[in-house]
Amino acid sequence: GAVVSQHPSRVICKSGTSVKIECRSLDFQATTMFWYRQFPKQSLMLMATSNEGSKATYEQGVEKDKFLINHASLTLSTLTVTSAHPEDSSFYICSARGFAGLTDTQYFGPGTRLTVL
Amino acid sequence: AQKITQTQPGMFVQEKEAVTLDCTYDTSDPSYGLFWYKQPSSGEMIFLIYQGSYDQQNATEGRYSLNFQKARKSANLVISASQLGDSAMYFCAIPKHQGGKLIFGQGTELSVKP
Numbered sequence: 001g002a003v004v005s006q007h008p009s010r011v012i013c014k015s016g017t018s019v020k021i022e023c024r025s026l027d028f029q030a031t032t033m034f035w036y037r038q039f040p041k042q043s044l045m046l047m048a049t050s051n052e053g054s055k056a057t058y059e060q061g062v063e064k065d066k067f068l069i070n071h072a073s074l075t076l077s078t079l080t081v082t083s084a085h086p087e088d089s090s091f092y093i094c095s096a097r098g099f100a101g102l103t104d105t106q107y108f109g110p111g112t113r114l115t116v117l
Numbered sequence: 118a119q120k121i122t123q124t125q126p127g128m129f130v131q132e133k134e135a136v137t138l139d140c141t142y143d144t145s146d147p148s149y150g151l152f153w154y155k156q157p158s159s160g161e162m163i164f165l166i167y168q169g170s171y172d173q174q175n176a177t178e179g180r181y182s183l184n185f186q187k188a189r190k191s192a193n194l195v196i197s198a199s200q201l202g203d204s205a206m207y208f209c210a211i212p213k214h215q216g217g218k219l220i221f222g223q224g225t226e227l228s229v230k231p
Contacts, residue, residue, distance in 0.1 A: 032217055034217070034218065034219075041226075042223075042224075043208060043221045043222065043223050043224050044162075044208070044219075044221045046213075046218055046219070046220075049217075049218060091160055093160070093162060095162070095219075097217040100164075100167075103150065103167050103169075104150075104212070104217060105152070105164065105167065106164075106217065106219060107164070108154075108161065108162035108163075108164075109161075110159070110160065110161045111160040111161060111162075113160070
């Protein structure tokens with residue numbers, strides 16, 4: 001199956017700093033990637049849709065200036081949490097849109113656990 | 118608008134027994150699909166099974182099968198012969214119209230007892 005990687009897997013930073021998370025599709029080209037956020041014991045909440053070569057589309061309530069998304073190539077999307085605060089501590093998961101046979105599906109990365117002190 | 122509901126926050130099952138995880142949905146799309154994912158404590162999302170709304174038969178993948186009842190708008194996941202490694206969160210998901218976005222249910226935490 002398709003493989004999606006995320007880096008880093010875990011990051012701890014001080015309040016006020018910016019953190020960049022990378023999402024890579026390793027064995028296929030993904031024109032569309034998605035970024036999700038998940039709090040403990042809760043479901044995944046879609047933050048934004050990242051399209052290669054164009055601006056990301058953010059879900060309602062997500063601050064685009066705080067969560068900067070760049071999809072510079074067909075295999076890489078980055079999420080930058082700017083001026084991170086403790087409330088931004090969460091599990092961030094990316095996915096890449098692809099096809100399993102004829103099924104339009106998403107392949108998920110392993111996630112990045114962000115802790116802001 | 119699409120909506121997906123999992124009403125069981127937590128479930129327990131004895132090892133080697135079967136368990137059914139509930140999922141109901143609401144959609145206005147004439148054609149749609151339903152996904153089930155497993156999320157172990159490590160956090161990765163593992164794709165389990167997919168059901169297309171026009172598929173004639175219920176989907177099966179190894180020990181996983183879908184009890185798809187279109188009229189009731191339910192797509193319950195059945196895990197047969199539960200194993201200790203099945204202990205995880207399970208999410209049902211439906212695409213949000215076009216564009217590939219997925220809307221996830223609240224999740225069910227399954228615990229398999231030895």
